[in-house]
Amino acid sequence: MENxxxxxxxxxxxxSVTTLGIYITYRVLDVADLTLEGAIVLGASVxxxxxxxxxxxxxxxxxxxxAGALAxxxxxxLHVALKIPALLAGILSMIAxxxxxxxxxxxxxNLSLLRVRTILSPLMDAGCSKNQAALVAGGACTVTVVVxxxxxxxxxxxxALRATGRSPQMARAQGINTDRSKVLGFVxxxxxxxxxxxxxxxxxxxxxxxxxxxxxxxxxASLIIGEVIFSRGRSMWLGLTAMALGAVTYRMIIxxxxxxxxxxxDLKLFTAITVAAALYLPTAKEGLCQALMEEKKEEKRYAxxxxxxxxxxxxxxx
Amino acid sequence: xLDINHLSKRWGAGTLDERMAVRDVSLHLDTGDFLVVVGGNxxxxxxxxxxxxxxxxxxxxxxxxxxxxxxxxxxxxxxxYIGRVFQDPLLGSADGMTVEENLALAVxxxxxxxxxxxVTAKERTEFREMLAQLELGLENRLQSKVGxxxxxxxxxLTLLMAAAMRPKLLLLDEHTAALDPKTAARILALTKSLIExxxxxxIMVTHxxxxxxxxxxxxxxxxxxxxxxxxxxxxxxxxxxMDLLDRFHEEEAVGx
Numbered sequence: 001m002e003n004x005x006x007x008x009x010x011x012x013x014x015x016s017v018t019t020l021g022i023y024i025t026y027r028v029l030d031v032a033d034l035t036l037e038g039a040i041v042l043g044a045s046v047x048x049x050x051x052x053x054x055x056x057x058x059x060x061x062x063x064x065x066x067a068g069a070l071a072x073x074x075x076x077x078l079h080v081a082l083k084i085p086a087l088l089a090g091i092l093s094m095i096a097x098x099x100x101x102x103x104x105x106x107x108x109x110n111l112s113l114l115r116v117r118t119i120l121s122p123l124m125d126a127g128c129s130k131n132q133a134a135l136v137a138g139g140a141c142t143v144t145v146v147v148x149x150x151x152x153x154x155x156x157x158x159x160a161l162r163a164t165g166r167s168p169q170m171a172r173a174q175g176i177n178t179d180r181s182k183v184l185g186f187v188x189x190x191x192x193x194x195x196x197x198x199x200x201x202x203x204x205x206x207x208x209x210x211x212x213x214x215x216x217x218x219x220x221a222s223l224i225i226g227e228v229i230f231s232r233g234r235s236m237w238l239g240l241t242a243m244a245l246g247a248v249t250y251r252m253i254i255x256x257x258x259x260x261x262x263x264x265x266d267l268k269l270f271t272a273i274t275v276a277a278a279l280y281l282p283t284a285k286e287g288l289c290q291a292l293m294e295e296k297k298e299e300k301r302y303a304x305x306x307x308x309x310x311x312x313x314x315x316x317x318x
Numbered sequence: 319x320l321d322i323n324h325l326s327k328r329w330g331a332g333t334l335d336e337r338m339a340v341r342d343v344s345l346h347l348d349t350g351d352f353l354v355v356v357g358g359n360x361x362x363x364x365x366x367x368x369x370x371x372x373x374x375x376x377x378x379x380x381x382x383x384x385x386x387x388x389x390x391x392x393x394x395x396x397x398x399y400i401g402r403v404f405q406d407p408l409l410g411s412a413d414g415m416t417v418e419e420n421l422a423l424a425v426x427x428x429x430x431x432x433x434x435x436x437v438t439a440k441e442r443t444e445f446r447e448m449l450a451q452l453e454l455g456l457e458n459r460l461q462s463k464v465g466x467x468x469x470x471x472x473x474x475l476t477l478l479m480a481a482a483m484r485p486k487l488l489l490l491d492e493h494t495a496a497l498d499p500k501t502a503a504r505i506l507a508l509t510k511s512l513i514e515x516x517x518x519x520x521i522m523v524t525h526x527x528x529x530x531x532x533x534x535x536x537x538x539x540x541x542x543x544x545x546x547x548x549x550x551x552x553x554x555x556x557x558x559x560m561d562l563l564d565r566f567h568e569e570e571a572v573g574x
Contacts, residue, residue, distance in 0.1 A: 152433075156426060159415070159436035163423055166412035173371070173410070174479070175397035175427035 001259070006131040008255035012222075012248030013138030014199045018215065019222040019243040020145050021068075021192030026223065027239075028153070029185035030165040031079075034090035034216055038097025039071040039190045041212040043197025045104040048111040048207035057119035061198045067104075068194015069187045071097060076186035080179045101209050109209040118202035134203045141199065145192060146240045152188075153236060161185055214268050221271050222247035224278040319519055320347040320370075320487060325379035326543075327365055339365040341543035342379070347519055347536075355523045356530045356562065357540035358570065363523045366540070367491050370521070372396040383486055398428025401480030403473070403493040410476030413465030417456060417475065420464055421445045424479035448482055449475075452508065470501035474508060481512040488513065488520040495525060506533065527562040537562075541569055 018040060025033035043064035050060040071093055078089035105111050123133035152158045163171040164181035171178050201207040226246020231238045253274075258264060322345040330336045340362045347353055355363045368374050370381055372393035381388040383399050401424075404410050411420045422437040422445075442460060449457040452474050456467075464472060473493060481488055490509065494502035506529060513520050524530050530537060537554050539547040539562070546569050549557055 154436050155433045156422075156431035156436050157433060159419055159423060160431050162415055162419075163412045166414045167409060169404075169409055170412055171423075172393045173397055173402045173404075174423045175394050175429075176423070176431070177392075177394045 003131065004255050004259060005252065006129075006135065008251040009248055010131045010134035010138055010203065011200070012251035013135060013142050013244065014196060014203055015218065015222060015251065016138070016142045016244035016247035017145055017196035017199065018193050018219050019226070019247045020142075020149060020240065021189040021196065022216075022219040022223055023240070023243050024149075024185055024189035024192070026220070028162055028165045029182060029189070031086040031182075031185075032090070032216075033072075033075065033086065033186065033189060035071055035075040035093040035097075035186070035190050036090075036193050036216050036219060037212040037214075038094040038101065039068045039193040039212075040197035040200070040215050041101045041207070041209060042067045042071055042097055042104065043194030044201035044207035044211060045101045045111065045209070046194070047198035048113055048201050049104055049106065051113055051116045051118060051202070052111060057117060057121065057202065061119055061195065061202070064198025064201075065191050065195035068197065069191035071194065072186040072188070072190025073183065075190070076183040079186070080182055098209065105207060105209070111207045113202065113205045113207070119199070120202060130203070138199065138203075141195070142244045146237075146244065149240055150236060157184065214271065217268070217271050217275055218250065219247075221275045221278070222250045224275060225249050225253075228278055228281060319349045319351070319384065320345070321380075321382040322346070322370070323380045323382075325366070325369060325381065326377050327362075327369055327374060328377055331377075338362075338543045340369060340376075343543070343545055344379075345538070345545070347521070349519055350517055351519055351536055352513055352534040353521045354530045354534035354537045355521060355540060356525070356527065356537065356566070358566070360542075361540040362543035363540045364491055365543075367489050367521060367523055370396075370487070371400060371402055371489055399486045400489060401427075401483065401485035401487070402489045403476050403480050403491065405492040405495050407469040407473040407476070407496060411464045411472055411479070414463060416461050416463055417449070417467075418442060418445050418460040420475065421448070421479060424483055427483060427485075448478060452478065470497055470505065473497060473501075473505050477505065477508060477512060481509075481516060481518060484516050484518065486519065488518045490520065490522040492523050492525060494529070509533075527559040527566065531557050531559045531562055539565065539569065 018036065022033070022036060025031055046067040047060040047064040050063055051057065075089045075093040078084045078092060079086045084092070102109055120130060120133040120137055123136055124130060128136065153162060160171065160176045161181045161184055163174065163176055164178045165185070168178045171181070197212075200211070223243060223246055226242035226244070226249070227239075229242075229249065230245045231242035254267065254271075257270060258267070262270065322343060325340055325343045326338065327340040328336060328338050343366060355366065357363045365374065369376050370388070372388065372391060372395075376389060379389075386399065388396050388399075402410075412423070415423075418437050418441070422441055425441060445460060446457045449460070454471050454474055456471060456475065459467075464475065467475065477493070493509070494505050497505060509522070510533060512518070522534065535554060536550040537548065537557065538545045547565060
């Protein structure tokens with residue numbers, strides 16, 4: 001059991017980098033970017049192929065990040081230069097990446113990293129278990145990314161990016177090149193997704209062309225769980241940290257329901273229902289508030305109506 | 319200062335719904351002019367403003383601001399010279415960002431944005447002074463998210479963002495139309511004082527004949543994309559809301 005929880009936490013931390021990536025596109029830039037499904041596999045396959053060819057783990061991880069950035073750039077250009085709607089641009093990239101990923105893995109759909117040294121190897125040499133090593137590496141990576149994003153989103157460029165997502169019209173009126181901001185957002189978000197994919201491959205010991213399937217929903221589930229439970233849109237520190245906590249919580253929930261006997265094949269259904277429910281939650285809350293407000297307004301209107309009838313009566317008699 | 323020559327814009331070119339939104343409009347403003355634009359719905363007054371701001375590209379004609387040819391410049395580049403306030407108070411500021419972050423965005427209009435901090439300590443002090451002049455208590459809410467402010471407060475903030483950086487041209491697109499009468503009056507007073515204090519050249523589109531009569535040094539009335547009537551100097555000063563309303567109905571009758 002302890003091992004299961006440790007494993008879930010480790011995987012959660014590695015996935016939290018992806019969640020932070022989707023935070024950039026989905027929350028900051030306000031687009032649903034499906035490039036993620038392909039970019040996470042691209043990161044994994046680029047890292048795997050470099051490691052198999054004897055490249056250093058650090059190089060492999062950095063290349064995974066760079067490859068993700070490139071995937072984001074393609075989507076951004078489809079969207080900004082060719083004016084294809086963002087959702088569709090992401091889908092096109094995702095589909096194209098399926099073929100590209102198999103090419104990257106030299107024609108195979110799966111690469112094993114079993115007898116290859118990875119970024120976790122030095123920690124395991126020092127006596128850590130694989131899960132412990134992944135916790136340390138994933139934790140370090142997540143902290144670095146959270147701090148980095150906090151800094152970046154408060155720079156001039158980061159502020160321009162946030163304004164672009166919030167209100168493109170206002171951003172342009174303030175002299176912000178919104179097209180360039182969007183490109184930056186797509187590139188940054190998918191760079192993180194690629195990095196995450198590279199780390200996940202090294203932890204799991206393989207890269208598989210199917211490993212990205214459903215990843216957008218997993219990332220969204222983590223993001224929404226993080227927001228609903230931990231942040232509720234308060235400070236940005238909290239918002240970013242909530243992404244990591246959400247990813248870990250999601251993995252814990254999954255580990256627990258699997259442990260409780262849910263068939264693994266039902267996992268995607270379970271995730272989809274979780275996300276749908278979590279997405280509905282704010283609407284449900286608002287609906288409830290609105291219903292209460294309406295009731296109050298109705299009372300007031302009735303009272304107001306009464307007084308205006310009286311006023312009319314006075315005018316007529318006067 | 320502002321030179322608009324034979325500007326035109328048509329919507330739905332080549333379709334049955336083709337319509338001239340702005341028809342061969344020429345206009346010249348001197349530095350310090352405050353032009354009020356009135357007209358009915360679909361008269362082209364907002365389109366004219368959006369053509370100047372660069373939201374839409376003109377089909378014909380040219381727009382010069384001093385020596386700068388704005389005609390083909392993208393919207394974000396024109397922002398270096400132009401400050402804007404929109405009809406919708408929610409449009410002028412980014413709601414997920416703080417008051418100071420919004421002001422900082424405005425200060426950087428026309429400047430290169432890099433990896434320096436988005437708001438500096440020095441700016442924070444300046445912003446506090448600027449906000450204090452609004453007398454809305456916003457100087458104590460620098461770190462508040464703009465989404466938490468009222469419509470009137472947001473419009474005042476937008477006005478400050480647009481005007482206080484002393485743009486060459488200030489564009490106000492029915493910027494009090496969505497506010498309650500009391501707030502609208504307050505925003506108008508603020509508009510007037512900011513324009514006077516910074517000696518701005520401004521164009522204000524409005525539906526209110528009362529405001530059109532009370533404000534501005536010049537006025538034009540538009541219908542179907544054309545300038546029907548214009549007044550300046552003493553003529554403008556003498557105009558009352560009633561005069562404008564009469565003239566408006568007169569023109570409508572001719573148009574019908």
